[in-house]
Amino acid sequence: MTSSKRSPLTWVVHLSVLFLVLLWTMPTAGLLISSLRDKDQLAVSGWWTALATSSRNDVARAPSPESQVERDGKFVIAGNLLQGQGGEISAFGFSSREPAKFQAGETAELNDGESLTVQADGSYEIVSDTRMEGSRGQRIFFTAATPPRFTLENYGEVLSAAGIGRSFINSLTVAVPSTVIPILIAAFAAYALAWMRFPGRAILIAVVVGLLVVPLQMSLIPLLRLYNDVGAFLGVSAKTYMGIWLAHTGFGLPLAIYLLRNYMAGLPREIMESARVDGASDFDIFVKIILPLSFPALASFAIFQFLWTWNDLLVAIVFLGTGNDQLVLTGRLVNLLGSRGGNWEILTASAFITIVVPLIVFFALQRYLVRGLLAGSVKGG
């Protein structure tokens, strides 16, 4: 594109790409930043203010008069509004009508001869000449500025309490075998479809291409029935890891065969013919020549299949179930959306844990992913 290199339009190109990149990364960035914020701050301010000091209005109640102590002939109730959370009090008050009537450090005259002093660090004293009466403590309204605070507490909480750790293991248990098992089966089939002569080959290729787009929804009910029958027949549960591995294998096979066949068909014919002249059988040729040469295509498919099985929700909840012990990460996240819909500190941290593995795979192996996408989709150009 040398034509436009020096034109003033280049600036427009740079700026619009920058804008699009920001637009596309902002949502994920917001999630990541939010998951690291203090949960109280997260609930009251947007993540884009994460670096700014946030100001909050709150109300606390002093202990009841029973806890007063006598000091120098006066009766005192003391405490701290911020309870060690850090921050700074800027204003306070004792009635909801004027919650910020006094500045920090000032002394407010309460009713019946008591006085209230609140310092900027949150410590307060209620002082009275006579013994204070009543059973309820004084309400104190205050405005506090809290410095930004980042923490891993949210992650600690979801890993231990929300069942995310368990689901993480479940997801791995589902995804790894579901990725490995179809590869071998598909590779043999792809070799047969690419390099062996037999009647019906063209029809089989057409069938594989057709099956590529069969919606998963078609398979759900019949397979659920089949699994229930087989489970009842064998006297085992219908929802097993073996069942979901085989299901993912079946659903992944068309793409695997298609990708691998296209790749193998592109390998040079001479290699195979010279091997055949040397007396190698199809089996030898496949294992010793084709399989090693097809590594890029195998890697592409493996990445696809891993991302797909890790990110899958539908197959997992239908064939593995929604019990606490079997729930995969995506299923857990859907449950949390329902039960902890307002607790963004839980949701953001959980969501980040569910997407971190695919993201690592993505950034580490992007080259193969792109190659696979191109092999799988560009037809005829």
Added chain:
Amino acid sequence: MQLIAAIATMIAGVLACAAYFWATNFILDLIFPSKGLSGPAASRNLRITNTIRPWLFLAPALFALTIYLIYPVIQSVWLSLHDRAGQNFVGLRNYVWMVNDGEFRQSIFNNFLWLLVVPALSTFFGLIIAALTDRIWWGNIAKTLIFMPMAISFVGAAVIWKFIYDYRAAGSEQIGLLNALVVAFGGEPQAWITLPFWNNFFLMVILIWIQTGFAMVILSAALRGIPEETLEAAVIDGANGWQIFFKIMVPQIWGTIAVVWTTITILVLKVFDIVLAMTNGQWQSQVLANLMFDWMFRGGGDFGRGASIAVIIMVLVIPIMIWNIRNAAKETGGH
């Protein structure tokens, strides 16, 4: 522990697979040896093994494809003509019910909205971004970042966007980005995903966000495949950037655009996770795939109705399937 068991099973499975292929080949060669024999016997045995061996290679794959894809398609059609437990034949009653069901009609309407908007916008943004990033030195970094959502699950994406659409009552501080922007420009905050009709578009944004990267990668490769000469000729003829893009480049990659478009269309027809996680079909945002899932389990599960909705999804996919098969046949015809 569970993981170790899984890995052990996996290794066992792979070994069993390898053993199957090795053993069947070994037995085949044992029964019909071609080495060491001479003349007609050897060539006869060679012919027999060459006829049988492809099917040995294909057998496991064909078995899995049949059980997991072909049999279910037939079975779904059969079930759609039966009652909720799949016992009694009811003819077309499930389909009649469907046509008269408000929720189904809502889903069909919404699915068509999705089909109109998502493939079009994903392909459009993908094309624009592919064209723009090819011109700048940090284009590859930009592409990686825009491609990234592709790795994120639909459910993860749903959480990310639900956070953006988060709603707090007017007057209190908004922590959702969209409402914060709306308030900053003096508007009223809205509970976006509960607004009937418009909420569909807020859900579509999620899929567009994910799929634009896919469109971009494919179209970028196609753009690079355009012969330089056609562009140089256009420059010499005095064409400007816009004309080169729309009149020279885009027409040359129509085939690829069609592939991207149809691939995303198939995905849209199956969209399920996003709707389930965001609204579960409430506030008139139901789509076919989620409705189908709903009927699988609703009230103990109605397999007849669920299967008939699945059949509708399948019918919508069939034109693309035929188009794909014809394209592939054209391509392999030369092989």
